[in-house]
Amino acid sequence: MYDLLLSIIEEIGYFALFLVLCLGLIGLPIPNEAVVMTGGALAESGVLSPIPAFMMTFLGICSAMTFGYSIGRFAGSKLTVWFSSKKNISKFVEKSEQLSERYGGYAISLSLCLPFLRHVTPYVMGMNRMAYKRFAIFAYPSALIWTLIYFFIGSVVGDQVQDLSNHIYQYGTWIIYVLAAVVVLFVAYKYVKGKQAKDQVDRPM
Numbered sequence: 001m002y003d004l005l006l007s008i009i010e011e012i013g014y015f016a017l018f019l020v021l022c023l024g025l026i027g028l029p030i031p032n033e034a035v036v037m038t039g040g041a042l043a044e045s046g047v048l049s050p051i052p053a054f055m056m057t058f059l060g061i062c063s064a065m066t067f068g069y070s071i072g073r074f075a076g077s078k079l080t081v082w083f084s085s086k087k088n089i090s091k092f093v094e095k096s097e098q099l100s101e102r103y104g105g106y107a108i109s110l111s112l113c114l115p116f117l118r119h120v121t122p123y124v125m126g127m128n129r130m131a132y133k134r135f136a137i138f139a140y141p142s143a144l145i146w147t148l149i150y151f152f153i154g155s156v157v158g159d160q161v162q163d164l165s166n167h168i169y170q171y172g173t174w175i176i177y178v179l180a181a182v183v184v185l186f187v188a189y190k191y192v193k194g195k196q197a198k199d200q201v202d203r204p205m
Contacts, residue, residue: 021060040154061143065122072126096124109142
């Protein structure tokens with residue numbers, strides 16, 4: 001999986017990060033987490049420049065969510081019957097409906113942490129006729145934060161991306177919250193240390 005992603009990046013460069021995240025909608029066997037973390041790892045190693053790599057991953061996530069929303073909005077009624085006949089898909093649609101009823105627009109944010117539901121929930125929101133402006137308010141800022149977290153994690157773990165990605169899928173979404181907490185604590189630590197250093201510099205002798 002990791003080798004497949006690296007080979008695609010070698011062939012088409014930064015656009016691979018965008019393309020693979022889009023193709024994830026049709027079953028390309030590379031988890032989104034692995035793609036984003038790989039982008040972070042390659043940026044940290046100097047193979048890719050950080051800003052273009054991050055932008056391609058972020059835009060890839062946004063485009064996948066927007067595509068799912070658009071399909072639900074404009075073709076949802078035609079696909080509902082077909083989905084209901086597919087047990088594996090219908091259970092995810094039902095789960096997304098439950099999330100939507102319970103959390104409203106925040107279901108979009110929560111679904112980013114849940115494999116496959118992150119593809120289904122935008123579709124359900126479109127099918128339920130959520131206004132695009134409301135969808136965008138929840139979807140794109142959430143995608144930005146999600147991408148930042150995994151991109152940063154990738155820059156820290158380096159070539160251990162594949163192992164970490166496998167553990168995320170094996171042990172469930174609680175690992176995501178642990179990783180997010182680690183990132184938040186690290187950023188807070190750096191902020192406090194930077195503030196202390198600045199106060200020492202500004203302090204009169």
